[in-house]
Amino acid sequence: MSESGLIEQERYTCAIGALQSVVAIPRALPILHSGPGCGSMVLGFYERATGYAGGYTTPCTNFSEAEVVFGGVERLHSIIDNSYKVIKSDLQVVLTGCTADIVGDDVASVVGEFTERGRPLVHVETAGFKHNNYVAHSNVVNAIIDQYVDGFVLDYLPRSDRKLVNVFASLPYQDPFWKGNLREYKRLLEALGLEVNILFGPQSDGVTEWQSIPAANFNILISPWYGLPVVERLEEKYGQPWYQFPYLPIGANETRRFLEGVLAFADSLDGEQAVGLDAVRAKAFIEREEHAFYEEIDNLATFLLEFRYGLPNHVHVLHDAGYVLGLARFLLHEVGIVPKEQFIVDNTPEQHQEHVRSLLAATSEKREIPVRFDPDAGAAQDVLRNVKHRGRGLIVGSGWDKELAREKGCDFLLAAAPCPYRLVMTTNYVGLSGGLRVIEDIYATVLASYA
Amino acid sequence: MSKQLKQIAIYGKGGIGKSTTTSNLSAALADMGYRVMQFGCDPKADSTNTLRDGTYIPTVLDLLREKKQVDAHEAIFTGYNSIYCVEAGGPAPGVGCAGRGIITAVQLLKQQRIFEELDLDYVIYDVLGDVVCGGFAVPIREGIAQHVFTVSSADFMAIYAANNLFKGIQKYSNAGGALLGGVIANSISHPFQREIIDDFVCRTKTQVMQYVPRSITVTQSELSGKTTIEGAPESEQAAVYRELARRIDEHTDSKTPAPLGPEQLKNWAASWADQLVAIEIGEVRGEKEAI
Ligand SMILES: Nc1ncnc2c1ncn2[C@@H]1O[C@H](COP(=O)(O)OP(=O)(O)O)[C@@H](O)[C@H]1O
Ligand code: SF4
Ligand SMILES: [Mg+2]
Numbered sequence: 088m089s090e091s092g093l094i095e096q097e098r099y100t101c102a103i104g105a106l107q108s109v110v111a112i113p114r115a116l117p118i119l120h121s122g123p124g125c126g127s128m129v130l131g132f133y134e135r136a137t138g139y140a141g142g143y144t145t146p147c148t149n150f151s152e153a154e155v156v157f158g159g160v161e162r163l164h165s166i167i168d169n170s171y172k173v174i175k176s177d178l179q180v181v182l183t184g185c186t187a188d189i190v191g192d193d194v195a196s197v198v199g200e201f202t203e204r205g206r207p208l209v210h211v212e213t214a215g216f217k218h219n220n221y222v223a224h225s226n227v228v229n230a231i232i233d234q235y236v237d238g239f240v241l242d243y244l245p246r247s248d249r250k251l252v253n254v255f256a257s258l259p260y261q262d263p264f265w266k267g268n269l270r271e272y273k274r275l276l277e278a279l280g281l282e283v284n285i286l287f288g289p290q291s292d293g294v295t296e297w298q299s300i301p302a303a304n305f306n307i308l309i310s311p312w313y314g315l316p317v318v319e320r321l322e323e324k325y326g327q328p329w330y331q332f333p334y335l336p337i338g339a340n341e342t343r344r345f346l347e348g349v350l351a352f353a354d355s356l357d358g359e360q361a362v363g364l365d366a367v368r369a370k371a372f373i374e375r376e377e378h379a380f381y382e383e384i385d386n387l388a389t390f391l392l393e394f395r396y397g398l399p400n401h402v403h404v405l406h407d408a409g410y411v412l413g414l415a416r417f418l419l420h421e422v423g424i425v426p427k428e429q430f431i432v433d434n435t436p437e438q439h440q441e442h443v444r445s446l447l448a449a450t451s452e453k454r455e456i457p458v459r460f461d462p463d464a465g466a467a468q469d470v471l472r473n474v475k476h477r478g479r480g481l482i483v484g485s486g487w488d489k490e491l492a493r494e495k496g497c498d499f500l501l502a503a504a505p506c507p508y509r510l511v512m513t514t515n516y517v518g519l520s521g522g523l524r525v526i527e528d529i530y531a532t533v534l535a536s537y538a
Numbered sequence: 539m540s541k542q543l544k545q546i547a548i549y550g551k552g553g554i555g556k557s558t559t560t561s562n563l564s565a566a567l568a569d570m571g572y573r574v575m576q577f578g579c580d581p582k583a584d585s586t587n588t589l590r591d592g593t594y595i596p597t598v599l600d601l602l603r604e605k606k607q608v609d610a611h612e613a614i615f616t617g618y619n620s621i622y623c624v625e626a627g628g629p630a631p632g633v634g635c636a637g638r639g640i641i642t643a644v645q646l647l648k649q650q651r652i653f654e655e656l657d658l659d660y661v662i663y664d665v666l667g668d669v670v671c672g673g674f675a676v677p678i679r680e681g682i683a684q685h686v687f688t689v690s691s692a693d694f695m696a697i698y699a700a701n702n703l704f705k706g707i708q709k710y711s712n713a714g715g716a717l718l719g720g721v722i723a724n725s726i727s728h729p730f731q732r733e734i735i736d737d738f739v740c741r742t743k744t745q746v747m748q749y750v751p752r753s754i755t756v757t758q759s760e761l762s763g764k765t766t767i768e769g770a771p772e773s774e775q776a777a778v779y780r781e782l783a784r785r786i787d788e789h790t791d792s793k794t795p796a797p798l799g800p801e802q803l804k805n806w807a808a809s810w811a812d813q814l815v816a817i818e819i820g821e822v823r824g825e826k827e828a829i
Contacts (some may be wrong), residue, residue, distance in 0.1 A: 158634035
């Protein structure tokens, strides 16, 4: 952060951006109790982020001066009431913005009136002055667990389904590849013999899936820090243990490490909670996936040999901690592009930085990878402007880094929010297929530069 | 010839006698021939009651609650001797933001240039409490009022509130905010109470504008819905208020006060507490009376 305390080019939104986590739950409805600008800000930041009830569909109390002075609960009451008349939804989540939280509206009691009548309504404080959306995502998920899911615990007794797992990974929309990534996690884990609550996106069954959260035998967290409060809460509530894979598993090495980690964890549960996975089948699956992966790498090797000139040999990633770690590992070990200065721009809380640092250090025994934690991506760019390395460079970052890449004559891969110059629909970057896709995308840009 | 509008803000802890003092001040100034507006900035909205036979008037925020566009004239009512009475009002207790309510109400009158239009000599803001949040600081910020007076008794809680107000004034003093005129000492019945106040103003580099005794005349007038000036114009108490009005009318130079720091305030109170205990058990009284 600069001395002025101002930061430039935040690569995330304020807490209310976590409304996208609600948008990502099939047939869930976010209701904003905030100024009219909050929703527009979120809408402007993410691409194609409307989903079922996001964007201009999201009801909002348009909190303004009268609500500040007199309180906005009456208006909230009528907006909720009217939302039921206009939009069919299975779950509604009221998210409060700065003004409502400063004034201290008693949102809980308004919501209580509706829940008493059996409405599946949840509320959560997402004032921008408190957190960013990386943190608020967990608050939203925990609010839904506490205020909604918990009501079904008699139907889904804690840990009653030994093969079922809840997965907490990509932040919807903040991770531009979230849909594809979640789909890939689900596919991989199911292939091991697990049943998977993926919870967000089209692969989720929506509220029925959420209701069964307590029944899961254990939880899987694929993240260095965001989402941690969710698995901690679930452990506290339902006694579910959790397995953490602290970055995105991209490519063959890391996907194997991830899946073997899950298998070992499942194996460690015994007695009543024994998962009973078919180890032989799981192993065969991993090998088959790898076979397909290496067939492509083999072909690529020939291509790389012929193309020795003008391929990137080093990379700078500007992304959240999960991506920086995942991409650095993959690009170094499986693509041969050396990670130089890395920039973690997700405002990683200080207590997690040391762990992330050590994970990055463990990427290579031979070289140290310099890393900078700074939500000020403008400052990161200034650093990058002044570093020089031999050979052709690659920058992986958000749309705001495109110009910098041009300036430095680097190849550029757009893989972080905001992501205006790229259309992503269901592409995944995680897993083995994700690794191949990263390679495709990098060389597509490189080859495009040879007319 | 355009005259100079004098805007005054009266602050003090709740229940200390701000509205009583302010209303009597307004009444006395009106009797002196000035055109006066009293602007109650307390969600209780009872500042101007004794100027209007004990009745409540609709508040600016009541009107704003009903409609988006409010003509400020709808919120202005005349009372004793043509004093213009306005109440900012506020949200229901525990709801919304009263501070923002005051900002909104003050802005409404300012934007519609009411003070100029009514050709006022005095606007007197009667503001709740010490400066608890930005909204309550509005009359002293942005040069809305030029002079602040604080009503305080010799109670420590009232003095703490006054000291907090001084901090607020000090904070805005460099940015064109209002400065402190002095303290109006209210409910002063014993010499030691006078001493406490005198000691406090001396340490904080300000002055006492007037010592107002606690008086049954005030209560009697209030019960008939009147200020003392109106209800008991011949009384001694009315003379005290008239003298206060005269001094405030003559007052020109307000200053930045020197509020006590938390530690200073604590020590100051502790030293007085010892003396008060002594008075209570009669040790000092005899001595004092002997002097
Ligand atoms: N000097 C005084 N003598 C007797 N009663 C007083 C005096 N000053 C205030 N009071 C009484 O104290 C009560 C509170 O005064 P008020 O002016 O309403 O306080 P505030 O406006 O500070 O909340 C009223 O009943 C008022 O009559
Ligand atoms: S910072 Fe506050 S006001 Fe701004 S968009 Fe976020 S919630 Fe809304
Ligand atoms: Mg009052």
